[in-house]
Structure formats: structure tokens, C-alpha cells
Amino acid sequence: MMTSPASRDVRMLDLAAEFAVFGDDVRRVVNDVLESQYFIGGPAIAEFEAAMCRRVGVAHAVAVSSGTDALLCALMTLGVGAGDEVILPSFTVFATAGVLARVGATPVFVDIDEQTFNLDPERVEAAMTAQTKAIIAVHVFGQCADMDAINELALRRGVKVIEDAAQAIDATYHGRKACALGDLACLSFYPTKNLGGFGEGGMVLTNDASLAVLARQMRVHGESSRYHHTHVGGNFRLDTMKAAILLVKLNHLNDFTARRRNHARQYDELLSGLGVTTPHVPAGHEPVYHQYTIMCDHRDALAAYLRERGAQSGVYYPVGLHLQECFASLGYKPGSLPVTERACGRVLSLPCHPMLSTEDVAFVAGQVQAFSVAGGSTSGSTDTSALSGRPA
Ligand SMILES: Cc1ncc(COP(=O)(O)O)c(C=O)c1O
Known part of the structure; x- marks a missing residue:
């Protein structure tokens, strides 16, 4: 560990x-x-x-x-x-x-x-x-x-x-x-x-x-x-x-993009097997990781767990646009776009900006691991110690 x-x-x-x-x-x-x-x-x-x-x-x-x-x-x-x-x-x-x-x-x-x-x-x-x-x-x-x-x-x-x-x-x-x-x-x-x-x-x-x-x-x-x-x-x-x-x-974009990609590689490695879904990159794609976005079951609890330990994270996007009040007249209802709605409830973007150090990325990944060990991100887990943000 x-x-x-x-x-x-x-x-x-x-x-x-x-x-x-x-x-x-x-x-x-x-x-x-x-x-x-x-x-x-x-x-x-x-x-x-x-x-x-x-x-x-x-x-x-x-x-x-x-x-x-x-x-x-x-x-x-x-x-x-x-x-x-x-x-x-x-x-x-x-x-x-x-x-x-x-x-x-x-x-x-x-x-x-x-x-x-x-x-x-x-x-x-x-x-x-x-x-x-x-x-x-x-x-x-x-x-x-x-x-x-x-x-x-x-x-x-x-x-x-x-x-x-x-x-x-x-x-x-x-x-x-x-x-x-x-x-x-x-x-x-x-x-x-x-x-x-x-x-x-x-x-x-x-x-x-x-x-x-x-x-x-x-x-x-x-x-x-x-x-x-x-x-x-x-x-x-x-x-x-x-x-x-x-x-x-x-003039700095090549370097900054390379750094983002390095962070993503480091996360991919450190987060594998922890019960969170890391970004899927289809063959022929080279993303630039504007966000490094994982999915997990206890997203809000994980975000709180990270926050308590000094690490920020972000939820992009918590609500699909089809469910925004201003588009109500279009007639979409909860359940209209199930994949989108499921993602909205499970996505969490981790810090991935160019100025992070490998230690920063390792720290965040380490906290995701600690949360996971506590039962937080294990699929279907009902372990409330993880939900309260405290490792068991
Ligand atoms: C996918 C996407 N489209 C459009 C925009 C709108 O760009 P701006 O904020 O520069 O108006 C943004 C940025 O917020 C974006 O992320």
C-alpha cells in the first residue's frame, strides 16, 4: 500500500x-x-x-x-x-x-x-x-x-x-x-x-x-x-x-500538455485496481486531459474525503443539460438520457494541471486508494465508514 x-x-x-x-x-x-x-x-x-x-x-x-x-x-x-x-x-x-x-x-x-x-x-x-x-x-x-x-x-x-x-x-x-x-x-x-x-x-x-x-x-x-x-x-x-x-x-502549450499527459499516465497506473473507472482512451486518440475524470460509486464521499486532506476535485457535470429548468419545454425527463444521468452522479475530476508535481499526483492517488481500502469506492459497498470519509 x-x-x-x-x-x-x-x-x-x-x-x-x-x-x-x-x-x-x-x-x-x-x-x-x-x-x-x-x-x-x-x-x-x-x-x-x-x-x-x-x-x-x-x-x-x-x-x-x-x-x-x-x-x-x-x-x-x-x-x-x-x-x-x-x-x-x-x-x-x-x-x-x-x-x-x-x-x-x-x-x-x-x-x-x-x-x-x-x-x-x-x-x-x-x-x-x-x-x-x-x-x-x-x-x-x-x-x-x-x-x-x-x-x-x-x-x-x-x-x-x-x-x-x-x-x-x-x-x-x-x-x-x-x-x-x-x-x-x-x-x-x-x-x-x-x-x-x-x-x-x-x-x-x-x-x-x-x-x-x-x-x-x-x-x-x-x-x-x-x-x-x-x-x-x-x-x-x-x-x-x-x-x-x-x-x-x-509557446508553452507543448510543455504544459506533455505534463498533463504525464500526470494522466501516473494516475492510470496508481489508480488501477482500486474500484474506480479511469479514463478510457480508444485506439488512435491522444487526449490532452483538460480534466482527468474518474467514475466511482461514492463520488461525493470521495470528494469530501479528498477535500478533508487538502486535495481539490471537481464534478463536471452534476446535471445533464436536458434536465435544466430552462429546457423543460423540450420535454426531457429524468431517465431520458440514462448514460448521461448515471455519469452525472458518478464522475469526479482529479487535479491534473501542468504545475502539479509527481508527488502531488501520488498524494491524490494515495488518498483515493485509502478511501478505496476503507470500502468507499468498492462497487455496491454500503460501508458507511467510507461514506463518512474515515478509513476503517
Ligand atoms: C465544452 C465547452 N464549450 C463551450 C465553452 C464556452 O467557452 P467560454 O467560457 O469561453 O465562453 C466551454 C468553456 O466553458 C466549454 O468547456
Whole structure:
């Protein structure tokens, strides 16, 4: 049995420690932007877009104001609106579905694969109707959805595929990167993301030149030429300062992703045989572990057990979007999406950010083991000593 200290401060994220790595470069580029007095557009935006295109292997990138706005801009670009249905998972952040309501389209929530937490292509097919206009494939926790199957379906039915790659920058799928796998892709640079900015930020990416032109127009109120609006878009611009900072952070993404992957490997090893389900990685996938998410029966008790010993954890997501009050009119009920609902009750994300040490990961794994030994995560256990968070 592993031995570990009684408590240790292990957080889900340590942005201050990350900042110490690149803070001087950030201060320099912020100063450059201040000196230039260029706050909207300008070279930093174009440079960031070009860098992202090279990085993920996509022809066009449109920097926007958030991941949510990237999704909204992508929907507007595809002309999704009233009367259209869009298929998406319920096991995702609210933003993925909220944008559909905002363009007047109907979200059609589909259940997930119980091993990967991503859209189940068979259920996608079953949910398709003549009104289906698009599929949003979320690469949840940083692992790509089953894009070959989803694209094949979409092609057959003439619908478009949007990748919600907010959590999956640099994840690979059979040798290709997330964002290069659908018709349009969306990224988020929210500060907690793998490429987190200094404030809100996002991006729309595509290989389709005409979609790129439209997305650029949608970013600025649908303006096709100065003071001429062919569409009604929004103000989805990314600030120049944020792009300049993201360019600095991009230099560290390879290293930070490698660290996340190392933590995941360490967890995989240390948690095996403990009665918790570790992340399943199908052949041909290389996830980026935006979250390292396990499943166990006594999830809340385990979270409390870890918290008492100084280790944070997170529940993503405690409730499926199909059961959110604002979507009650869609008619979903508890039991409508059983795989999603079961996952919502059992998932627990463990700390996996780049600045963790191997000792941090070993500590967290050691606590999961201690909890397990106490009977906490053993399938079907009713041992209340574990539920109270005390090892027997
Ligand atoms: C899967 C997913 N989609 C969309 C978003 C929305 O991005 P943002 O918070 O930048 O608007 C997020 C981030 O919260 C996300 O994780």
C-alpha cells in the first residue's frame, strides 16, 4: 500500500504558478500593445490566427471574444435558426446548448458513450430528422469524439458538423488535431482552459474558405464591406492585448500538455485496481486531459474525503443539460438520457494541471486508494465508514 502524508495542498488549477513561468514575456507584450495603442485588430490578432492555423492544421482561424461567441458565430455562419434542430450531447457545459436557444434553434440532446463521455454516434443517427441542420460534437475533457462515425453520418444526411473543441486544443484523433475534423470548430481561451487567456477569448476555425469569410463578417455585425451588412452578426472581436498574451502562452502549450499527459499516465497506473473507472482512451486518440475524470460509486464521499486532506476535485457535470429548468419545454425527463444521468452522479475530476508535481499526483492517488481500502469506492459497498470519509 502507498504511504503518503496526512494532508497536502493540491488544487485543480494553479494559475499563479503558471504565470511565474511566462510572466516576464507577458509583461513585455502587454507593454508593447500599450505603446502601440492598438486595442482592436492589428498585427497580434493576425499573428495569433496564423499561429493557430499552423498549429492545428486548419486553413482559416477567426479569433473571437469567447468560446460561447465562437459557437454562436459558427451557428450564424451556418445559418442555423428557427425551425432547425441541432444534435448535441447533454453532458457538456451550458454554453454548448445556450447558443442554440439564442439563435432560435432546437437543441436535440443525445446520450453519450459510457466509456468516453462523448456523443454516441448510433444515438445521433436515431435522433436525426428532416429538420436536423447540424451536429455539435463536444470533445469533452480533452478527448475527441468519434468523428469518423459522426462525419460519415453527417455527410450521408447533408448536415454540418461543428466541433466544440473548447477543452481539446491539441488533442489528436488518428493523427489529426481537434479543430481539423469537422466543418467548423470552436475553441475557448477562458482562463481555466489548456490555452487559457487573460480574460475571455475564443476562436472559430475551418478549412472552408467561404465559411471563413462569413465567420469573419459575423464577428463584426455581419459587415461585408464598410457600413454594408449582408447578415446580422454580433460584436465577437477578440481584444488585441489578449491575442498578444495568448501568443506568449502558445509557446508553452507543448510543455504544459506533455505534463498533463504525464500526470494522466501516473494516475492510470496508481489508480488501477482500486474500484474506480479511469479514463478510457480508444485506439488512435491522444487526449490532452483538460480534466482527468474518474467514475466511482461514492463520488461525493470521495470528494469530501479528498477535500478533508487538502486535495481539490471537481464534478463536471452534476446535471445533464436536458434536465435544466430552462429546457423543460423540450420535454426531457429524468431517465431520458440514462448514460448521461448515471455519469452525472458518478464522475469526479482529479487535479491534473501542468504545475502539479509527481508527488502531488501520488498524494491524490494515495488518498483515493485509502478511501478505496476503507470500502468507499468498492462497487455496491454500503460501508458507511467510507461514506463518512474515515478509513476503517
Ligand atoms: C465544452 C465547452 N464549450 C463551450 C465553452 C464556452 O467557452 P467560454 O467560457 O469561453 O465562453 C466551454 C468553456 O466553458 C466549454 O468547456
